[in-house]
Amino acid sequence: GTNGVIHVLDTLLLPPAQQAEIMALYPSVAGEVTYVMQGNIHIEQGETSPVAYNSTPPTSGPHYPNIVAWQVYEEPFAYEQVIHNLEDSGVLIYYQCAEPCPALFQQLSDFAQPYIDAGRHVAVVPNDPSWTTAAGVHPHADMGAPIAVVAWQKLLKLDEFDGDKMAQFIEAYEGIDHHVK
Numbered sequence: 001g002t003n004g005v006i007h008v009l010d011t012l013l014l015p016p017a018q019q020a021e022i023m024a025l026y027p028s029v030a031g032e033v034t035y036v037m038q039g040n041i042h043i044e045q046g047e048t049s050p051v052a053y054n055s056t057p058p059t060s061g062p063h064y065p066n067i068v069a070w071q072v073y074e075e076p077f078a079y080e081q082v083i084h085n086l087e088d089s090g091v092l093i094y095y096q097c098a099e100p101c102p103a104l105f106q107q108l109s110d111f112a113q114p115y116i117d118a119g120r121h122v123a124v125v126p127n128d129p130s131w132t133t134a135a136g137v138h139p140h141a142d143m144g145a146p147i148a149v150v151a152w153q154k155l156l157k158l159d160e161f162d163g164d165k166m167a168q169f170i171e172a173y174e175g176i177d178h179h180v181k
Helices: 016-024 079-087 102-117 163-173
Strands: 005-007 066-068 091-095 122-126 147-151 154-158
Touching (some): 066 079, 079 122, 102 122, 102 163, 147 163, 154 163
Parallel strands (some): 091 122
Antiparallel strands (some): 005 066, 091 147, 147 154
C-alpha cells in the first residue's frame, strides 16, 4: 500500500565534482564509510534494483519515486523504498536483531523521536534478513551489526547503542539535499 508514502518529484543529481565539493565541506564522523555513488534512477514501485547495491544497507542507487514518512517503524521496507529518503536529505537508523529486541528498539525510538518531532529527516527502520515476501524473496541482507546509521553515500555501523556518535552523524549529514535545485 501507499501508507506513509509521500510523492517526491523526480529530479537530477548534482554533478560528481560539485557533489564531492559539497561533501568535503562536512566533517567526517568517527567510524563511517563513504561509498561510491550508485546513481539515483527511479524504478517502478515493487521492482527490484537492476544493480546490486555496494553496501548493506545501501547508501545510494536505484529506488522508488516516493519517500516514507519520517517516523519510527517496526515493519521492514524494501531498500528500494527508503533510498529516496537518503537522497532527500535524510538519515535512516537501521536496527537488526536475531530475536525480538524491545530494549534496543526503545533506545533507538527514544533517541530518534525528538529529531522527528522537530521536523528533522530521521527515520528508524528494521533490517530483517529473515523477512520473506509473498513472492519468496528475501529483500534484506545481513548488515553484520545491530545498528547501521545511513545517509547518502555514508554508512556508520555500531555494535551497540551510541547516542553521541549517532547524534554527530545526524548533525553532519541530515539536511543535505542531493538533488539539483
